Amino acid sequence: MTSKVLLINSSILGDNGQSRALAEHFKARASARDGLSLLERDVVAEPLPHLDGTEVASWMVAEEARDSQQHDLAARSESLVDELLAYDVLVLAVPLYNLGIPSQLKAWFDRVLRAGKTFRYTENGPKGLVEGKRAVVLAARGGQYAGTELDSQTPHLRHMLGLMGITEVDFVYAEGLNMGEGRRDAALREARQAIDSLVETL
Ligand SMILES: Cc1cc2nc3c(=O)[nH]c(=O)nc-3n(C[C@H](O)[C@H](O)[C@H](O)COP(=O)(O)O)c2cc1C
Structure with a gap:
């Protein structure tokens, strides 16, 4: 089976980012698998501006009625939606x-969470329109939060993905990265092992 993987990096720490190191490990493993192709996007190196009312208003104008500014603003989001739809695994x-996701990643979600494109409103609430995809989250954290109420990041990501219909989501956590060398090394080692197992399932 062939799978197309869209990998989104969002660390502000460049090559020192631990989530990036996990992403690099994922890439190395994925490249060893036949049939997996991968596109990488870095929302920090290529940042999107905060979403504002002018951009949202451009989405509401019919394509043929948009002026050139509205056309450019709508295209920013639509190209990211098209990119997402073209891949099997996010x-x-x-x-x-x-305690949250990087604002650069939120700006990406703000572009791909589009009513009428990736979800639609119904009488029973929103319904996701993105079908047959799965997601993997490689989460790097200085402290230890998974499974506690302080981990608002996990449900936030799960719900944003779920809004679009992406409900098959695996989380790999590397936690306690700022809690001493021993803990960091063990967390990274365990996260790499979890990635190895996950890649086998793609
Ligand atoms: C601006 C900033 C804010 C952070 N806030 C938290 C936090 O709220 N909780 C936490 O456990 N770690 C926090 N950390 C530590 C990061 O989670 C840790 O450095 C992790 O490796 C970040 O991922 P990255 O290395 O891929 O950028 C913060 C780090 C930075 C730079």
Whole structure:
């Protein structure tokens, strides 16, 4: 079976980013698998601006009625939606910053969470339109939060993906990265092992 993987990096720490290191490990493993192809996007190196009302308004205008500014603003989001739809597996390398996701990654979600394109409103609430895809989250964290109520990042990501219909989501956590060398090394080792197992399932 062939799978196309879209990998999104969002660390602000460049080559020192631990989520990026996990993403690199994922890439190395994926490249050893036949039939897996991978496209990488870095939302920090190529940042999207905050979503604003002018851009949202451009989405509401029929394509043929858009002026050139509205056309450019709508295209920003639509090209990212098209990119997402063209891939089978979404891999998000996600740092924990101030108990949440990087604002650059939020700006990406703000472009791909599009009513009428990736989900639609129904009488029973929103329904996802992105079918047959799965996601993998590679989460790098200075502290230890998974499974506690302080981990608001996990449900936030799960719900944003779920809104689009991506409900098959695997999380790989590397936690306690700022809690001493021994703990960091063990967390990274375990995360790499979890990635190895996951890649085998793609
Ligand atoms: C601006 C900033 C905010 C952070 N906030 C938190 C936090 O709220 N909780 C935590 O456990 N670690 C926090 N950390 C530590 C990061 O989670 C840790 O450095 C992790 O490796 C980040 O992923 P990255 O290395 O891929 O950028 C923060 C780091 C930075 C730079």
